[in-house]
Amino acid sequence: MTTLRQLEYLISVVATGSFTRAAERLHVTQPALSHQMRALESALGGPLLERLPRSIRLTPLGRAVLPHARAALAEAERLHAVARRTAGLDEGELEIAAIYSVSLGILPPVLRAWRRKHPGVRIRLREYPHADQLQAAMTAGRADLAVGPTPTDWEGPIRELGVxxxxxxxxxxxxxxxxxxxxxxxxxxxxxxxxxxxxxxxxxxxxxxxxxxxxxxxxxxxxxxxxxxxxxxxxxxxxxxxxxxxxxxxxxxxxxxxxxxxxxxTLTAYTRTRPDRLTAAFADLLAHQACVAPTRLPLARPTGAEVHPQVG
The missing domain is CATH 3.40.190.290 (D-Maltodextrin-Binding Protein; domain 2)
Known part of the structure; x- marks a missing residue:
């Protein structure tokens, strides 16, 4: 059975490039780290790392497993954050993902309003150049909430913000x-x-x-x-x-x-599953305060069919 600790060990070994340095970072002995890595490889059906004289490299199986290991740890961290929020703690960290134009246009005033309401909550903003990359990042568990064009074939909740x-x-x-x-x-x-x-x-x-x-x-x-x-x-x-x-x-x-x-x-806010209270509160503020279609530019007078491209 694969454990989160084993996944954490794998990520640390890859990040440091060494079993010795990973063991020091994790405050465990090198034999204990090696034992857990062998157990993980046994559970997954093959070697994950190739041990070289002065470094390590991922095997094809290791390269396939690593993104899922990172996503699993990120999801576990969010699980603990959800538990703290449910307990009524107005602190922690909210991870927002957005395409470049959204982080330039509609997000700054919303983030300013959020900061006034929830000064104890840290915001981590992840920016992506393309809507496909944004959706892939959300699928991989890299943020609590995504803001961008309507995602394709998305099974989680989607909230429309405006046109x-x-x-x-x-x-x-x-x-x-x-x-x-x-x-x-x-x-x-x-x-x-x-x-x-x-x-x-x-x-x-x-x-x-x-x-x-x-x-x-x-x-x-x-x-x-x-x-x-x-x-x-x-x-x-x-x-x-x-x-x-x-x-x-x-x-x-x-x-x-x-x-x-x-x-x-159309711009939307979307999550993988039903949002927790803090994420839902940010989505509410976003829906009410985001200036998706500013009125200070001259209004167009349509003479033909509108274009609705759904890319970021």
Whole structure:
């Protein structure tokens, strides 16, 4: 039978690269550590580690087992946190996972409000560039709550937060910046080179998809690694950009227009199982205070079907 202690021993040996250093970190004897590792390998049906003269390396079985071992320990830690919260202790740590644009746009004011209400609860924020990576992290047990686009084939609870609007960004002196309706069709920008996103950013997929639906493929003048840099690059005149409207800073030095037809996606908060009281309280605050679709940008006047791409 596999135990959490054995999984902890495996993770420590891999992290330190040595049975001796792992034993010192765990405050156990090396023979006791080796005995538990042999018991774990016996239970799992094969060797997990290859012992080299000056280091260790994972076997194929070890590489397959390690992520599940980490997830099991993380889940056990959360189990203890849930027990403390249920006992009425307003302390501990809440782990939130989000895509980059969410951590830039809707989360900061929510986290500020949460801090005022629950100063004893620490928040750990994990950020991911793509909605698929966010969902994989939640599946692996790396956070209590995920915030991002609606996950696919998700069996746990999902709470809808609202419909996120997207904005087109141009420099202030762009000939198309003076739209009388505050809107602009993507086709007007078909011959432009765009401020695009790096391929691992989910917004790169979104931009490619909506432009393809408009009948063209966006050319990249520059690809940004950081989502937060895109408004700055657009305002500097490197090309038009498509961003969630809620990440456009109040002091933005360019012009933000609504795409026509509008581009929107639904944002959600989701968990693996029914959330404990602390996680549920954060989700409630998120649902009530998150500014998913800001009103300070000009409102688009739809003339056609809306686009609902579900990527991060």
């Amino acid at each position: 996120e609007e997207f904005a087109l960004l141009l420099p202030a002196d762009d000939p198309l910046a003076n739209s009388p309706t505050g809107t602009l069709a993507l086709t007007e920008l078909a011959d432009r080179a765009w401020v695009h996103y790096s391929p691992d950013n989910g917004l790169a997929d979104l931009l490619d998809r909506v432009c393809a639906q408009a009948g063209f493929q966006p050319q990249a003048a520059i690809r940004a690694e950081q989502t937060s840099a895109v408004p700055l690059l657009a305002a500097a005149g490197l090309g038009p950009a498509l961003v969630p409207a809620n990440i456009v800073p109040p002091e933005f030095d360019g012009v933000a227009l609504r795409p026509n037809p509008p581009i929107r996606r």
